[in-house]
Amino acid sequence: MSPGHTEVTVEAVGAAELEPCGQPEHPDCGIRDVLDRVGDKWSVLVIVELSNGPRRFRQLQRAVDGISQRMLTLTVRRLERDGLVLRTVYPTVPAQVDYRLTETGAGLTHLVKALAEWSLEHRDTIARARQSYDQEHPGSGIR
Amino acid sequence: MSPGHTEVTVEAVGAAELEPCGQPEHPDCGIRDVLDRVGDKWSVLVIVELSNGPRRFRQLQRAVDGISQRMLTLTVRRLERDGLVLRTVYPTVPAQVDYRLTETGAGLTHLVKALAEWSLEHRDTIARARQSYDQEHPGSGIR
DNA sequence: CAGCATCCTCCATGATACTG
DNA sequence: CAGTATCATGGAGGATGCTG
Numbered sequence: 001m002s003p004g005h006t007e008v009t010v011e012a013v014g015a016a017e018l019e020p021c022g023q024p025e026h027p028d029c030g031i032r033d034v035l036d037r038v039g040d041k042w043s044v045l046v047i048v049e050l051s052n053g054p055r056r057f058r059q060l061q062r063a064v065d066g067i068s069q070r071m072l073t074l075t076v077r078r079l080e081r082d083g084l085v086l087r088t089v090y091p092t093v094p095a096q097v098d099y100r101l102t103e104t105g106a107g108l109t110h111l112v113k114a115l116a117e118w119s120l121e122h123r124d125t126i127a128r129a130r131q132s133y134d135q136e137h138p139g140s141g142i143r
Numbered sequence: 144m145s146p147g148h149t150e151v152t153v154e155a156v157g158a159a160e161l162e163p164c165g166q167p168e169h170p171d172c173g174i175r176d177v178l179d180r181v182g183d184k185w186s187v188l189v190i191v192e193l194s195n196g197p198r199r200f201r202q203l204q205r206a207v208d209g210i211s212q213r214m215l216t217l218t219v220r221r222l223e224r225d226g227l228v229l230r231t232v233y234p235t236v237p238a239q240v241d242y243r244l245t246e247t248g249a250g251l252t253h254l255v256k257a258l259a260e261w262s263l264e265h266r267d268t269i270a271r272a273r274q275s276y277d278q279e280h281p282g283s284g285i286r
Numbered sequence: 287c288a289g290c291a292t293c294c295t296c297c298a299t300g301a302t303a304c305t306g
Numbered sequence: 307c308a309g310t311a312t313c314a315t316g317g318a319g320g321a322t323g324c325t326g
Contacts, residue, residue, distance in 0.1 A: 183298080183299095184298080184299075185299095211299075211300060211301075213299080213300075213301085214298090214299065214300080217298090217299090236306090237306085238306075
C-alpha cells in the first residue's frame, strides 16, 4: 500500500494511483467535503443508527442521545442533500417520515463502523496516553 | 431514559459483537473522542501528511496548505497528547522538532486513508446529489 | 409526529505580534 | 525554526415556541 512515491503532499492521500489534483485552492481534493460531514458532531451517529435499519424522526432522536430537534433536522437534511440518506414522507395524519441509508450511504457506513471499532479498540490506549501527557505537561492547557 | 433498554441504540455500533456499554452519560462509547479528532478541521490532513514520513514543523505547515501556525501547534499537540504522534525535539540552534506517527497513529492512518479514498471515489456522486437536491429544493438554506 | 423560525451562547479557528 | 500570547469573529449548536 505504499509505492515508491517521492515528495508526496497531503493531497495525494490515497497513494500513487490517486489524482494529486494539486490545486492550491483545493489542497484537500474534496476530502473535506466528506470529512466535514463525517466530522460534525452528529452525522456519524445518525448514520450508524440508520445502518440498523430505517428510522423515523422521533425514533432517531431518541436513539441518538442528546441531539436536539434542530440538529437532527439539519443533520438529516444534509445527509439527504449529499445523497447518503433517503427521506420518505408518508401522507398520513399525523405526518410520518422515515429515513434510510442510500447505497452510497451504506458504503460509507462500513468505513464509519471501522472507525468506530478502531475507536473502541484504542480508547483505553488513548485515555492512558492522555493521562500520562497531562501528568508530564501540567497546565499545558491542551484539550 | 430507560435504564434497561433492549432497543438497539446508536452505541451498539459495531453490531452484535461490540459492547453496547449502554451508559446514558456516554452514549457514544468514546467514539466521539476519536471522531472529535478525526473530525476537526486539520487533524486528518496532518495525519495523512505524516503518513508519508516524519516532518518538521514548518514542513508540515507548508504541506498542509492553509493551516495557521496556531492551529498546527494545537493540532499536533492534541495528536501528541492522544499518543498518535511522537514529537521529538533536537537541541540544536535554531530549535528543530520533528513529528512522526506512533504505531497507534499509523493504524488510524489506514482508516483515514480509506475514508479519503472513499471521498475521492464518491465526490462526483455526492456533488451530483447536491446539485439535484438544490434544484429540487430551491432556497432550502441547507448547506 | 415532524418539523420551521428565532434568539443566543460559546468555542473553534483565524489574524497578528512577539520570543528563545 | 518553532513556537507562545492575545484579541477578534463566524458559525455550530442549544433552547424555546409555534405549526400542519
